[in-house]
Amino acid sequence: MSNYQTHITDMLIVGAGLAGERIAVEAASQGLNVIILSLVPPRRSHSTAAQGGMQASLGNCAMGEGDSTDVHFADTVKGSDWGCEQDVARAFVENAPLAVREMAVWGVPWSRVVAGKRTLPDGREIEEKKEKEGLITARDFGGTAKWRTCYTADGTGHTLQYTMDSMVVQMGITVHDRTEAISLIHDGDKCIGVVARCLRTGDLRVYIAKSTVMCTGGYGRLYSASTNAVINEGNGMFVALNTGVVPLGNMEAVQFHPTGMVPVWILITEGARGDGGYLLDKNLYRFMPDYEPKKKELASRDVVSRRMTQHIRKGYGVDSPYGPHLWLDIRHLGAKHINTNLREIANIAKNFAGVDPVKDLIPVRPTQHYSMGGVRTNKDGYAYGLKGLFACGEAACWDLHGFNRLGGNSLAETITAGRIIGKKVTEYTLGATLSYSYEQVNNAVKEQENRVKALVNGWNGKEDVYNLRNEMEKSLMDYVGIFRNGPDLQKAVDNLREVYHRSLNIGLKSGGEGPSPELAQALRLPGMIRLALCISYGALTRTESRGSHAREDYPKRDDANWLKRTLAYWPEGADLPELKYEPVTITELPPGDRGYGESSAQPEGGGKKNG
Amino acid sequence: MADRQLTFEIFRYNPLKPEVAPYMQTYKLAETTGMTIFVALNMIREEQDPSLMFDFVCRAAICGSCAMVINGRPRLACKTLTNTLPAKIKLFPLPVFKLVGDLSVDTGTWFRYLSEKTESWVHTSKVPDPKIQEERMDNAVANQIYEAERCIECGCCIAGCATANIRDEFLGAAGINRVARFMVDPRDERSFGEYFEIVGSEEGAFGCMGLMACDDNCPMELPLQMQLAYVRRKMAAYGLGYKEKKRIKPA
Numbered sequence: 010m011s012n013y014q015t016h017i018t019d020m021l022i023v024g025a026g027l028a029g030e031r032i033a034v035e036a037a038s039q040g041l042n043v044i045i046l047s048l049v050p051p052r053r054s055h056s057t058a059a060q061g062g063m064q065a066s067l068g069n070c071a072m073g074e075g076d077s078t079d080v081h082f083a084d085t086v087k088g089s090d091w092g093c094e095q096d097v098a099r100a101f102v103e104n105a106p107l108a109v110r111e112m113a114v115w116g117v118p119w120s121r122v123v124a125g126k127r128t129l130p131d132g133r134e135i136e137e138k139k140e141k142e143g144l145i146t147a148r149d150f151g152g153t154a155k156w157r158t159c160y161t162a163d164g165t166g167h168t169l170q171y172t173m174d175s176m177v178v179q180m181g182i183t184v185h186d187r188t189e190a191i192s193l194i195h196d197g198d199k200c201i202g203v204v205a206r207c208l209r210t211g212d213l214r215v216y217i218a219k220s221t222v223m224c225t226g227g228y229g230r231l232y233s234a235s236t237n238a239v240i241n242e243g244n245g246m247f248v249a250l251n252t253g254v255v256p257l258g259n260m261e262a263v264q265f266h267p268t269g270m271v272p273v274w275i276l277i278t279e280g281a282r283g284d285g286g287y288l289l290d291k292n293l294y295r296f297m298p299d300y301e302p303k304k305k306e307l308a309s310r311d312v313v314s315r316r317m318t319q320h321i322r323k324g325y326g327v328d329s330p331y332g333p334h335l336w337l338d339i340r341h342l343g344a345k346h347i348n349t350n351l352r353e354i355a356n357i358a359k360n361f362a363g364v365d366p367v368k369d370l371i372p373v374r375p376t377q378h379y380s381m382g383g384v385r386t387n388k389d390g391y392a393y394g395l396k397g398l399f400a401c402g403e404a405a406c407w408d409l410h411g412f413n414r415l416g417g418n419s420l421a422e423t424i425t426a427g428r429i430i431g432k433k434v435t436e437y438t439l440g441a442t443l444s445y446s447y448e449q450v451n452n453a454v455k456e457q458e459n460r461v462k463a464l465v466n467g468w469n470g471k472e473d474v475y476n477l478r479n480e481m482e483k484s485l486m487d488y489v490g491i492f493r494n495g496p497d498l499q500k501a502v503d504n505l506r507e508v509y510h511r512s513l514n515i516g517l518k519s520g521g522e523g524p525s526p527e528l529a530q531a532l533r534l535p536g537m538i539r540l541a542l543c544i545s546y547g548a549l550t551r552t553e554s555r556g557s558h559a560r561e562d563y564p565k566r567d568d569a570n571w572l573k574r575t576l577a578y579w580p581e582g583a584d585l586p587e588l589k590y591e592p593v594t595i596t597e598l599p600p601g602d603r604g605y606g607e608s609s610a611q612p613e614g615g616g617k618k619n620g
Numbered sequence: 621m622a623d624r625q626l627t628f629e630i631f632r633y634n635p636l637k638p639e640v641a642p643y644m645q646t647y648k649l650a651e652t653t654g655m656t657i658f659v660a661l662n663m664i665r666e667e668q669d670p671s672l673m674f675d676f677v678c679r680a681a682i683c684g685s686c687a688m689v690i691n692g693r694p695r696l697a698c699k700t701l702t703n704t705l706p707a708k709i710k711l712f713p714l715p716v717f718k719l720v721g722d723l724s725v726d727t728g729t730w731f732r733y734l735s736e737k738t739e740s741w742v743h744t745s746k747v748p749d750p751k752i753q754e755e756r757m758d759n760a761v762a763n764q765i766y767e768a769e770r771c772i773e774c775g776c777c778i779a780g781c782a783t784a785n786i787r788d789e790f791l792g793a794a795g796i797n798r799v800a801r802f803m804v805d806p807r808d809e810r811s812f813g814e815y816f817e818i819v820g821s822e823e824g825a826f827g828c829m830g831l832m833a834c835d836d837n838c839p840m841e842l843p844l845q846m847q848l849a850y851v852r853r854k855m856a857a858y859g860l861g862y863k864e865k866k867r868i869k870p871a
């Protein structure tokens with residue numbers, strides 16, 4: 010190892026978003042040595058982009074009255090279309106309120122209850138109680154029976170991440186930013202750390218640890234139209250998959266957010282609809298109540314995205330050079346509300362689409378947004394397949410979200426799972442010893458060095474990394490979107506397989522010196538295509554519709570055959586994942602009707618409030 | 621604007637190859653509708669020069685990664701539309717920060733230092749007991765804290781600041797704004813004396829020459845001028861021996 014800078018620590022955390030930093034805080038507070046790796050400075054992690062908020066059943070605001078962990082649990086399970094682990098969901102809902110309060114002590118300026126009467130945009134009168142004044146308030150989000158989404162104005166993710174990082178700074182936790190983990194060091198049984206590439210110098214480095222925790226976020230950027238940050242390329246997931254022994258769970262479960270702004274695909278948060286925004290078609294007609302009389306614009310994301318796509322397919326979309334879209338209308342919320350509570354939306358609309366939502370409509374279309382799938386772990390965060398390996402946050406399939414994540418449940422997952430899993434990994438690490446062989450580490454790093462050399466010298470070929478990347482994106486965009494069917498998915502799998510083979514023959518155009526961005530992309534691309542294949546092959550094989558996975562040729566949920574989770578493995582030398590399945594844990598709520606969406610009857614009237 | 625041919629002049633230097641002196645490289649690109657500097661630089665990298673270094677993360681003006689000097693002004697590249705610029709666009713990396721290469725600078729290390737130096741965390745003797753109801757806070761106070769916390773650590777205010785360009789230790793408007801964020805937070809138990817130790821020197825509020833380049837350059841439109849004046853007033857009052865209690869709202 011002497012040729013490489015080597016770092017040895019108790020716990021290595023790959024990823025400095027909310028999930029990674031929360032675990033680091035837990036470990037450091039119990040005296041462990043921790044190193045966090047991150048592609049970017051922690052405060053630039055994608056968690057900061059979450060504007061909307063996080064769910065926790067505090068029940069302080071008027072519309073949250075009567076909320077409880079049980080109601081949150083039921084919403085989460087229904088949202089997941091019964092695909093989630095119910096023991097995980099239970100632990101999550103019980104811990105989410107604690108996580109919110111803890112963040113309040115550490116410094117998050119949560120928005121608070123202001124007592125008094127006010128009128129909601131739909132005309133309902135509500136009164137915030139005096140006795141609740143000053144407690145943490147909440148807003149409405151899709152798929153929830155109560156107002157449960159705690160927030161700080163329009164910057165929830167930002168304030169959570171800044172506060173969490175302030176703890177990391179206070180505790181003096183070591184962060185190596187601009188450092189990318191590119192492979193796991195393991196012997197098929199135990200993980201002892203990673204090989205990483207320094208994005209300042211291009212040098213390879215070795216990190217050895219008793220425990221390694223993948224908190225690397227999602228893979229949104231496999232799709233060209235995604236709300237995700239450009240660094241969300243699924244790195245942690247394929248690094249784990251590449252071991253051949255660690256499976257990814259439910260990769261076919263991809264969330265599309267109803268309101269990505271055309272044509273830059275920047276997210277317009279669900280808060281816009283939660284606060285009373287409408288979706289309009291080309292005739293400026295509000296169409297959602299026709300499809301979803303109960304929840305209207307606020308059914309779960311998978312449902313709203315499908316209804317929008319359906320409506321566009323019926324010819325009601327607004328034509329544009331970027332394809333047909335619909336409108337988001339928040340004008341009736343008024344300038345004051347828009348410019349304070351939804352200011353970030355107003356800025357985004359002004360800066361990137363040149364529209365002022367106080368007087369203009371915002372062009373929107375469903376856009377890739379969230380990865381429900383990821384590194385499969387048990388309820389304590391232990392990855393399947395390798396001892397000493399853990400995962401948490403969007404990179405993981407802990408499985409809180411099943412086939413559809415509720416808005417606000419993901420930020421909540423990062424810090425809540427971070428608390429729960431942080432304790433478990435810490436416990437493991439305190440009891441673990443470090444043993445590794447020079448030989449093993451040396452081989453692992455040599456393997457990566459050889460990959461680099463082959464790319465730089467074009468030993469395997471001259472394929473252009475950016476071309477191949479575009480082809481991968483196109484296959485997913487065209488054939489693995491909101492509505493899916495057998496023939497399209499087969500095309501995706503065939504194309505991607507071909508692109509995968511070509512990706513093994515990439516040669517750089519530039520010299521690849523130092524922190525070469527082309528080399529970084531070339532090192533990642535084959536792994537990214539593997540993920541794309543896990544998504545499309547998993548989707549092809551799952552012959553039912555569940556949550557975000559909507560098969561036109563199999564439109565019904567099929568609990569008899571498919572109440573199970575997909576596990577995708579990548580055996581050495583394969584060009585397709587090997588799929589296995591495991592049962593879903595159901596402890597409290599047997600499969601039933603979601604109460605919204607295509608499977609529910611939609612009788613007009615009844616006039617009852619949301620259940 | 622249609623059919624404009626854009627000419628980019630971009631600063632090139634790789635610190636790992638000191639034998640090649642810094643130079644300006646020219647690229648030409650056909651403008652497209654809605655093109656931002658983010659879109660343009662990626663097109664250049666993918667189609668013309670895969671070695672070009674620059675940083676983007678959120679591409680939505682949220683994360684603060686992409687500040688650079690665009691035609692003489694520090695700005696966020698992701699939210700700069702090319703149609704707001706002349707056909708000739710000059711790009712330099714931000715000054716003050718350590719250069720990683722080309723347009724990429726190390727703002728992360730600088731801002732971690734800022735956080736350490738200003739002890740940017742809530743100083744509290746309370747141990748969180750999340751099982752009990754949270755402490756109440758007036759929503760107006762929460763908003764006030766959030767207003768100062770909206771800084772995205774992009775570095776534009778630092779790059780455009782005359783003092784920061786000549787004095788290494790100067791914390792700039794971002795640093796002073798950071799202190800203001802904690803001063804207005806009732807959860808932070810620090811006294812003015814403790815804040816004074818942080819910003820009551822030439823490195824802090826008194827190094828500032830008040831030319832207000834920072835205020836003009838902040839992409840988050842933070843009221844930096846107001847925050848500087850507020851902190852300076854408090855510090856001056858403290859320096860002169862007035863005993864002030866903490867919970868005072870900024871002007």
Ligand SMILES: Cc1cc2nc3c(=O)[nH]c(=O)nc-3n(C[C@H](O)[C@H](O)[C@H](O)COP(=O)(O)OP(=O)(O)OC[C@H]3O[C@@H](n4cnc5c(N)ncnc54)[C@H](O)[C@@H]3O)c2cc1C
Pocket residue numbers: 023024025026027028029046047048049051054055056057058059060061062063064165166188189190191224225226227236237238240244245276278378379401402403404416417418419420421423
């Ligand atoms: C625009 C947008 C808005 C959202 N709004 C909401 C919302 O309102 N409410 C909600 O609940 N959820 C929201 N989400 C989802 C939520 O923000 C994310 O799921 C969550 O923040 C993910 O956190 P994380 O800690 O798992 O990962 P991230 O915050 O994505 O962090 C990943 C970290 O891993 C690092 N990393 C990645 N690969 C490597 C590697 N190979 N080596 C080293 N480091 C690596 C990165 O540098 C980064 O630090 C939103 C998502 C988007 C895209």
Ligand code: SF4
Pocket residue numbers: 777780781782783784792793827828829830831832833834835
């Ligand atoms: S006002 Fe002060 S902090 Fe702002 S740019 Fe001028 S010298 Fe720098």
Ligand code: SF4
Pocket residue numbers: 770771772773774775776777778793794797837838839840841842844
């Ligand atoms: S104060 Fe404004 S300009 Fe300065 S770093 Fe923060 S966001 Fe950027």
Ligand code: FES
Pocket residue numbers: 675676677678679680681682683684685686687696697698699
């Ligand atoms: S890329 Fe995040 S601010 Fe520009």
